[in-house]
Amino acid sequence: EIVMTQSPATLSVSPGETATLSCRASQSVSNNLAWYQLKPGQAPRLLISGASTRATGVPARFSGSGSGTEFSLTITSLQSEDFAVYCCQQYFNWPPWTFGQGTKVEIK
Amino acid sequence: QVQLVQSGSEVKKPGSSVKVSCKASGDIFRSYSITWVRQAPGQGPEWMGRIIPIIGATNYAQKFQDRVTITADKSTSTAYMELSGLRSGDTAIYYCARVDYDGYFDFWGQGTLVTVSS
Numbered sequence: 332e333i334v335m336t337q338s339p340a341t342l343s344v345s346p347g348e349t350a351t352l353s354c355r356a357s358q359s360v361s362n363n364l365a366w367y368q369l370k371p372g373q374a375p376r377l378l379i380s381g382a383s384t385r386a387t388g389v390p391a392r393f394s395g396s397g398s399g400t401e402f403s404l405t406i407t408s409l410q411s412e413d414f415a416v417y418c419c420q421q422y423f424n425w426p427p428w429t430f431g432q433g434t435k436v437e438i439k
Numbered sequence: 440q441v442q443l444v445q446s447g448s449e450v451k452k453p454g455s456s457v458k459v460s461c462k463a464s465g466d467i468f469r470s471y472s473i474t475w476v477r478q479a480p481g482q483g484p485e486w487m488g489r490i491i492p493i494i495g496a497t498n499y500a501q502k503f504q505d506r507v508t509i510t511a512d513k514s515t516s517t518a519y520m521e522l523s524g525l526r527s528g529d530t531a532i533y534y535c536a537r538v539d540y541d542g543y544f545d546f547w548g549q550g551t552l553v554t555v556s557s
Contacts, residue, residue, distance in 0.1 A: 337483075365543040369478070374443075374547040375534065386545065418484055422542030426498040428474070432483035 333357055333421050337431035343439040346409050352434045354402040354419035363423035366395055366404045369416040369433070378417075379404065406436070414438055441465055443473075443535050443548035450554045456523040459551045461535030463516045468492040472538045473518040475509060479531040489538060490518060525555045 334357040344350045354364065366379040377386045379395035382402055392407045406413055419431040442464040451457050461473065474489035488499040492511035499507055508521045518535055533551045536544035 363542065367484075367544075369484075372550075374549045375484075375536075375544075376547075377543065377545050380539070380541065380543045380545075420484070420543065425542050426486070426489065427500050428486040428542070428544075430476075430484040430486070 332427055333360060333424060333429050335419055335421055335429050335431040337417075337419060337434050339434060340432070341435045341437060343437050344409055345439045346411060348409055348439075350406045350409055350413075350436050352404040352406075352417055352436070354397075354404070354431050356400045356402075356421055356423075359399045360421040360423035362398045363421060364395075364397070364402050365420045365422060366393075367418045367420065369418060375418075409436070441467065441537065441546045443467075443537065443546060445533075445535060445548040445551045448552040448554070450556065451525050453526055453555055453557055455525050456521060457525060457553050458519055458521040459533050459535075459553070461518045461520070461548050463518065463537070467537055468511065468513055468516045471540075473509075473511065474536050474538050474544060475507075475518075475520045475533065476536060476544070477531040477533045479528070484534075487520065487533075492516075492518065522553075525553075527555050529553065530555050 336355045338353045362382040364382045368376045383395045416433045418433045444462045446460040472491045475487040478484045488509045490497045490509045511518045536547040539545045
């Protein structure tokens with residue numbers, strides 16, 4: 332099973348600033364990496380697939396990069412609605428699918 | 440429009456079972472598989488299993504293999520996830536999601552909170 336590790340666990344950022352989140356896979360997943368946004372009381376939202384392809388309707392301030400075992404999600408000009416938990420997921424070798432533990436982006 | 444609508448919150452006693460439903464819109468059942476994921480408080484999402492509704496084939500995570508059953512009713516486009524032998528550690532939000540052809544989860548249900556408490 333591929334283990335996904337995210338860092339940091341919590342990121343404190345001021346509105347308007349940039350947040351950079353990291354995700355590491357225990358073995359290469361090529362570019363089969365997705366990012367999701369999770370908010371309390373809402374359905375999780377797909378942000379990025381293929382490590383860098385934004386899902387339909389996702390603002391351009393969200394960008395993903397990386398391949399193999401190292402990935403990042405960058406959120407520029409943070410808006411109030413962007414404060415949430417972000418999780419990465421590998422879909423290189425499924426099933427099983429595996430997720431990272433999540434990074435909480437909170438208001439500084 | 441793709442929609443996955445789940446059943447409401449549940450409170451269960453330890454040792455009992457819970458069955459959560461997920462009603463799908465459109466042609467999801469004919470063309471996609473449905474997966475179930477849970478998120479316990481303070482933890483990351485955890486994949487539980489999936490079903491290919493058109494043929495009824497299932498895959499389960501090893502951790503839940505002995506306790507989870509995923510089924511699908513094609514006549515109502517509804518998927519079900521039943522978890523037995525509930526314990527306090529099963530308290531979580533349970534989600535269903537559509538699996539895109541490439542393997543990521545592109546549409547999700549709103550989640551169902553299951554609380555296990557004596």
